[in-house]
Amino acid sequence: MSERQSVSDLDAFWMPFTANRDFKSAPRLLTRAAGLYYFSDDGRRILDGTSGLWCVNAGHCREPIVRAVQAKVAELDFAPTFQMGHPDAFLLASRLAALMPGDLNHVFFTNSGSEAVDTALKIALAYHRQRGEGQRVRLIGRERGYHGVGFGGLSVGGIAGNRKAFGPLLPGVDHLRHTHVPERNAFSRGQPDWGAHLADDLERLVTLHDASTIAAVIVEPLAGSAGVLVPPKGYLERLREICDKYGILLIFDEVICGFGRLGAPFAASCFGIIPDIVTTAKGLTNGTIPMGAVFVRDALYDAFMTGPGEAIEFAHGYTYSGHPVATAAALAALDLYLEEDLLTRGASLAAYWEDAVHSLKGLPNVIDIRNLGLVAGIELSPRPDAQGARGREVLIRCFEAGLLIRATGDIIALSPPLIISRPEIDTLIGGLANVLKALP
Ligand code: PXG
Numbered sequence: 001m002s003e004r005q006s007v008s009d010l011d012a013f014w015m016p017f018t019a020n021r022d023f024k025s026a027p028r029l030l031t032r033a034a035g036l037y038y039f040s041d042d043g044r045r046i047l048d049g050t051s052g053l054w055c056v057n058a059g060h061c062r063e064p065i066v067r068a069v070q071a072k073v074a075e076l077d078f079a080p081t082f083q084m085g086h087p088d089a090f091l092l093a094s095r096l097a098a099l100m101p102g103d104l105n106h107v108f109f110t111n112s113g114s115e116a117v118d119t120a121l122k123i124a125l126a127y128h129r130q131r132g133e134g135q136r137v138r139l140i141g142r143e144r145g146y147h148g149v150g151f152g153g154l155s156v157g158g159i160a161g162n163r164k165a166f167g168p169l170l171p172g173v174d175h176l177r178h179t180h181v182p183e184r185n186a187f188s189r190g191q192p193d194w195g196a197h198l199a200d201d202l203e204r205l206v207t208l209h210d211a212s213t214i215a216a217v218i219v220e221p222l223a224g225s226a227g228v229l230v231p232p233k234g235y236l237e238r239l240r241e242i243c244d245k246y247g248i249l250l251i252f253d254e255v256i257c258g259f260g261r262l263g264a265p266f267a268a269s270c271f272g273i274i275p276d277i278v279t280t281a282k283g284l285t286n287g288t289i290p291m292g293a294v295f296v297r298d299a300l301y302d303a304f305m306t307g308p309g310e311a312i313e314f315a316h317g318y319t320y321s322g323h324p325v326a327t328a329a330a331l332a333a334l335d336l337y338l339e340e341d342l343l344t345r346g347a348s349l350a351a352y353w354e355d356a357v358h359s360l361k362g363l364p365n366v367i368d369i370r371n372l373g374l375v376a377g378i379e380l381s382p383r384p385d386a387q388g389a390r391g392r393e394v395l396i397r398c399f400e401a402g403l404l405i406r407a408t409g410d411i412i413a414l415s416p417p418l419i420i421s422r423p424e425i426d427t428l429i430g431g432l433a434n435v436l437k438a439l440p
Contacts (some may be wrong), residue, residue, distance in 0.1 A: 057287075078323065140218070145226070203242060254266055263349075286336070
């Protein structure tokens, strides 16, 4: 496609999480991608500072993944995984389980992060019921958490703007306080030193509801969508301890953190904490084909494998759970991640990345900078009476300058493909600095 489409051509597609009328009045269209770059319909090269939407961890249109998908779609376009199977789904699950630390050895496939979260919450509830603790029905999320847009994920999510239009959501859900306290942890490099005790908020909810009613706590180890909130040192460890103390399951939502984003294969590996359930998606297939995966520990899986052998143990699944083409994309992505050491490459770039993003300190309107692995959040002061306007303007100006960034409100989020090099980090951060300096 070489010419811009007229606005009327854009009318039918109701775009997700987008100001449709604003976008359609001045569209930004991507038509091609390769490696670290997108190409726009007006022929410009755009440096991808966000791995698409935090998913294209090995860079775009990587040959081995493209080839694997092409071959599989011609060989086995679809195969049911209800009462049937195909070999690659079993192979992928085994390979993923081997990569995940601890005994998170069983994998349930979904098509998205939202479905992975809803699946994890259902596993948690059904697990307690299996064990005769069916009164454990409460789910605990966290303020500013994002767990997708299903009713389950929305209920445990903590972003008011995403929740308010949709009624009371799931009953029996409560939320921990979030960990972002700018007076204490603004401009922290990596994990803030202050704030481990914020995990004790779980004790408050245990006191309020009684532990015997609580099934699970779900958190993003590093909160992505709400603006890159980095867990304080010791915080996640403390959550694990409290969950253990009261028999509450701990779920890490690693839809963003998984597959190398933090400089380790998973956040669980990065922080040395074994949650009971881990949700993933995005980087699982390098964003190529939609797919999610939920990992559970042996004890959970085993608790389901107790009734009559011919009975279905868990009444849950999607038509496309373990879809052959998605499975092929994931297997090829995994090969590439391992061949190029991408799942740990973030660690070797993290110090350089940290220095680069913190060089933005002191620029106009920058009120906080946060980073971990190959992720950064740059928070800008909102315009008076126009929350989000500054972030939006930075996004547009960056795009005009050949950079793709994310803006959630007035927070700029960066998460480039893990193949990025130092000079390209300089281009990304230097370009953003120029935009911030020129902003009215
Ligand atoms: N959990 C987490 C932690 C996520 O970040 C989901 C679940 C839902 O995944 P699906 O595949 O259903 O979208 C997500 C998704 C952004 C952004 O820019 C983040 C997400 C999606 C789109 C944009 O912050 N995260």
